[in-house]
Amino acid sequence: MCADAAVSLAILAKAPIPGRAKTRLIPALGPVGAARLHARLLRRTLAVACHALPPARITLWTALDPDHPLFLELAEQHGIMLRPQPEGDLGERMHRALSQSGGPAMVIGSDCPALSPALLAACAGRLKNHDAVCLPAEDGGYGLIGVRHPDPRLFDDIAWGSGSVMAETRERIAALGWRLACPATVWDVDRPEDLARLSAACPALL
Known part of the structure; x- marks a missing residue:
């Protein structure tokens, strides 16, 4: 299932x-276990992404x-x-990644098991007639943000890591006069209490 090839990820x-x-996650898994889970999540994210978009439109920004x-x-x-x-x-860092595409683009992390090829393709499709697309996360953040035209004001003065990230982002989008699409709400794997849900949803990752 390929989304519009004009959208980058x-x-x-x-x-x-x-x-x-x-x-x-180190208190629950130890440092080695947490790193191994991170690697598995990243492998899954890349596999999902490459089923939704042409690989030539995907960039992995490394740290x-x-x-x-x-x-x-x-x-x-x-x-x-x-x-x-x-x-x-x-x-x-997100603004820089979005800006490098030269056109409509989306950005994600690697810890959102709720992402699927169909959902990524749907988000890319929303950018045809919306200025921005988000997948709000249950913890108050978001698992994906995409824009037709990057603007640094979208990311100004956001309390990163807090439960107000999505609410603040909605405010920025409204201030810019943009039309926003939110096709779904997702969840991610950040805390030890998320591991039980991950085990039920994607047991092969643990």
Whole structure:
């Protein structure tokens, strides 16, 4: 199932380095276990993305170790592009990733098991007649944001990591006069209490 090839996708991901990836899961899984889960989630995210969009339109924006073997393996396996994440807070990095596409683009992380090829394709399709698309997350953030034309004001003064990220983003979108589509609400894997749900939804990842 391929979405409109004109829409690009940026995936932001850390290298699966024990002690530095999925740190909030370390109390439940230990540093090595958390890093392994992060790697599995990233592999799944890439597989889902490549079923929704042409690989040439997908860029994996890497952090911690841009030359990590997993990144190189995924690039070769799927035919995607690798770029190191720039400096700055999450909003600055997302804006940079969206801006590099030169056209409509979406950005995601790697920890949202609710993403599917159909949902990614639906989000890309919404950008044909909406200025922005989001997948609000149950924790108050979002699992995806996409725009027809990137604008840094979309990410100004957002309390990243808080439960108000989606609400603040809606305010920014309204201030810009944009039309927003939210095709679905999703959930992600951030905290130990998310692991039971992950086990039920995607047991192969644990």
